[in-house]
């Protein structure tokens with residue numbers, strides 16, 4: 001029989017060899033999404049002997065959502081472990097595919113969570129909350145506010161990451177993977193997206209999330225107005241305010 005002192009020491013040792021959960025989440029997401037990006041694009045860059053995707057949309061979108069989670073959680077007293085972990089993993093099994101295929105990515109990700117976190121220092125008691133948030137993150141419109149606050153934050157951050165400046169980079173970089181694209185196509189799709197964005201803004205769960213969504217939507221509207229001006233009416237003067245030059 002192992003004496004209690006040795007048992008405690010063994011437990012402590014086990015704790016100390018547990019991997020940091022954030023690094024584990026990032027590693028799993030990177031591996032899955034790099035492989036899926038290369039599969040979907042059907043082409044890769046060779047970087048120091050390794051195949052690298054042209055653009056890993058899923059990873060970049062997730063990183064944007066994680067950054068938003070770190071910003072939003074303290075503002076609404078949400079548990080950052082739960083929110084950040086759910087954001088890292090919310091799309092961790094989502095593949096780039098035909099939109100007509102049945103989408104089960106929220107449940108697929110939720111099922112994968114315990115396996116990904118196994119052997120990490122993530123508190124086991126919080127895993128159920130992570131899975132709940134992941135299972136409820138889908139859809140661009142809500143008919144009622146989500147609870148608890150962690151699930152609400154994950155929905156808000158996922159949607160906020162689809163608005164604003166970074167979203168334009170992500171949208172522009174992935175578009176060519178689905179079909180040949182032109183500036184005109186990007187403009188038309190962007191304008192159609194603005195209509196859906198109104199629904200996202202109206203559905204935001206948290207006060208700070210909604211205020212930020214309104215700011216980001218206003219930015220997107222200005223962006224597409226300017227793009228429309230440049231592309232459809234290049235001879236008309238721009239509506240944008242000129243930059244103020246210092247008075248001599």
Ligand SMILES: [Fe+2]
Pocket residue numbers: 090091094105137138
């Ligand atoms: Fe998703």
Ligand SMILES: [Fe+2]
Pocket residue numbers: 061090091158
């Ligand atoms: Fe997402």
